[in-house]
Amino acid sequence: xxxxxxxxGSSSATPIYNRNPTAQLLNCNERFYLIDCGEGTQQQLxxxxxxxxxxxxxxxxxxxxxxxxxxxxxxxxxxxxxxxxPLHLFAPAALKEILDLQFLHSDTHLRYSINFFPINPAKPxxxxxxxxxxxxxxxxxxxxxxxxxxxxxxxxxRKLIVEKLxxxxxxxxxxxxxxxxxxxxxxxxxRVNHLDYTIDSAIxxxxxxxxxxxxDERYFDQIKGADTxxxxxxxxxxxxxxxxxxxxxxAQQAAEIAKKVDAKKLLIGHFSSRxxxxxxxxxxxxxxxxxxVLATEGRTFEI
Ligand SMILES: [Zn+2]
Ligand SMILES: [Zn+2]
Numbered sequence: 001x002x003x004x005x006x007x008x009g010s011s012s013a014t015p016i017y018n019r020n021p022t023a024q025l026l027n028c029n030e031r032f033y034l035i036d037c038g039e040g041t042q043q044q045l046x047x048x049x050x051x052x053x054x055x056x057x058x059x060x061x062x063x064x065x066x067x068x069x070x071x072x073x074x075x076x077x078x079x080x081x082x083x084x085x086p087l088h089l090f091a092p093a094a095l096k097e098i099l100d101l102q103f104l105h106s107d108t109h110l111r112y113s114i115n116f117f118p119i120n121p122a123k124p125x126x127x128x129x130x131x132x133x134x135x136x137x138x139x140x141x142x143x144x145x146x147x148x149x150x151x152x153x154x155x156x157x158r159k160l161i162v163e164k165l166x167x168x169x170x171x172x173x174x175x176x177x178x179x180x181x182x183x184x185x186x187x188x189x190x191r192v193n194h195l196d197y198t199i200d201s202a203i204x205x206x207x208x209x210x211x212x213x214x215x216d217e218r219y220f221d222q223i224k225g226a227d228t229x230x231x232x233x234x235x236x237x238x239x240x241x242x243x244x245x246x247x248x249x250x251a252q253q254a255a256e257i258a259k260k261v262d263a264k265k266l267l268i269g270h271f272s273s274r275x276x277x278x279x280x281x282x283x284x285x286x287x288x289x290x291x292x293v294l295a296t297e298g299r300t301f302e303i
Contacts, residue, residue, distance in 0.1 A: 001029045001132070003153055003205050005228070006300040008044035009036075010269040012212075012234050012248075013066050017276055020044055020297060021066035022211060022269070024230070025055075026151060029132040033057045035149060035209055041070035042077060048298050053083060057128070059135070060091035061211060062146035068095065072102045079110045086113045090127050090135075092145060093118035121145030124222060129154075138222050140213035142247045148210040150222060153303075156201035158194065165197050207303045208263075211270050214247045220261050228303045229263035230295060232270035236284055239272075251281040255288030269295035 004027050009020035021038025025045070032055045034041070045052050052074060060068050068091070078087070089095075096116050103110065117127060119137055124147075128135040131154060138148035157179040165175070170192060177184060178194045185191050208223040211232040223229055234248035243250050249257075251268060258266035266289050271278060278294050285292040293301070 001153070001156065003028050003207070003303045004300050005035075005207060005230070005267075005303065006048060006050070007267075007269065007295045007297055008041055008048070009038045010271055010294070010296045011038075011066070012232075012270045012272050014273055015040060016273040018297070019271065021069070023070065024209065024295075025050060026207065028151065028153065031056065031130075031132060033059065033133075033135075033151070035059050036061055036067040036211070037069075037071040037074060038066050039069040042074050044297065052078060053081060055087070056085070057088045058090070059149050060089070060095060061140075061148060061209075062142060062144055063092050063094060063098075064142075064144065064212065067211075071095075072099060075099070075110070075114070076106075076108060079108065079112065083112045086115055088115045088117065088128070090117045090119055092121065119147050121147060124219075136222070138208065138210060138219050140210060140219060141216035142212045142214070146212055148208065148213070148219070148223075150226075151207040151209075151303075153204035153206070155204050158198035159201055161197050161199065168197075170197065205303045212248060214244060215249055215253045215257065220257065223257075223263070224261045226261065226263045228265045228267060228301060229258055229261070230267040230269060231257055233268035233281055233285060234270050234272050236275075236280055239274075251284040252288055255285040255292060258289040258292070263289075264291065265301070266292040267295035267301060268292060 006025045008023035011019035020040045022036045023038050023041040024035040026033040034055045126136050134152045136150040140146040181194045183193050205227040207228050208226040209230045231254040233251040233254040235243045235250050237250040237252035
């Protein structure tokens with residue numbers, strides 16, 4: 001099953017040096033989940049070969065413009081392109097008001113419905129689940145209420161050892177039971193144990209998305225052991241004072257967090273416009289956590 005994330009924007013605050021404000025597209029079993037939607041997200045989707053019409057779920061972390069200014073444009077284009085299937089939007093409650101106002105004064109009547117889910121910024125909770133994935137909020141520490149998102153793959157059914165099943169002439173109609181770990185007796189009296197004919201499926205993977213926030217141990221438990229941790233790293237550590245003032249994280253701190261929570265891989269992003277090149281941020285983070293990569297535009301990472 002595919003579980004991967006493509007970076008559409010890596011810039012904080014403003015678009016600069018070919019870097020776009022924050023947006024990421026998560027592909028989980030060919031269903032698409034958009035995480036944040038900074039200005040220019042539509043163009044980025046086109047640039048990297050994705051169809052916006054395939055997105056059914058959108059998650060907005062907070063209401064700073066660099067995380068949602070692309071949204072009304074995207075929603076409007078979906079309407080103009082004839083979308084009729086509902087779209088699920090998880091976001092701070094006030095976003096509903098903002099969208100309603102924009103649609104009201106532009107006399108836009110969407111052809112599709114938006115199922116709006118207001119996020120509770122006070123406590124982490126499961127906000128969505130389907131057959132592929134469970135999504136929980138992560139309470140971050142920013143200047144305005146901000147939540148990250150934790151995507152946990154659902155455990156798959158057991159895998160059949162088809163060769164063995166065929167060799168022992170186990171009828172195909174029993175395969176579904178075996179996948180579900182059910183033991184049974186065949187009409188000819190043979191006992192069949194699922195462990196003999198199946199293997200366990202892969203361990204579910206976890207993706208944690210943490211932007212924007214300052215270093216705050218209260219959310220560390222929730223991101224513990226993440227296979228891939230995206231953490232903002234707006235500044236280098238010589239700008240710590242500025243990071244604290246603006247409730248952001250430094251590259252050194254992002255690495256410290258990844259190490260502390262035993263993440264397997266760290267993606268850093270949300271880079272300040274003061275950095276024309278990003279090597280310094282990468283080197284600083286890698287010094288504390290080796291498996292760090294830059295979450296820059298167009299890169300896709302398998303979770
Ligand atoms: Zn931001
Ligand atoms: Zn922010």
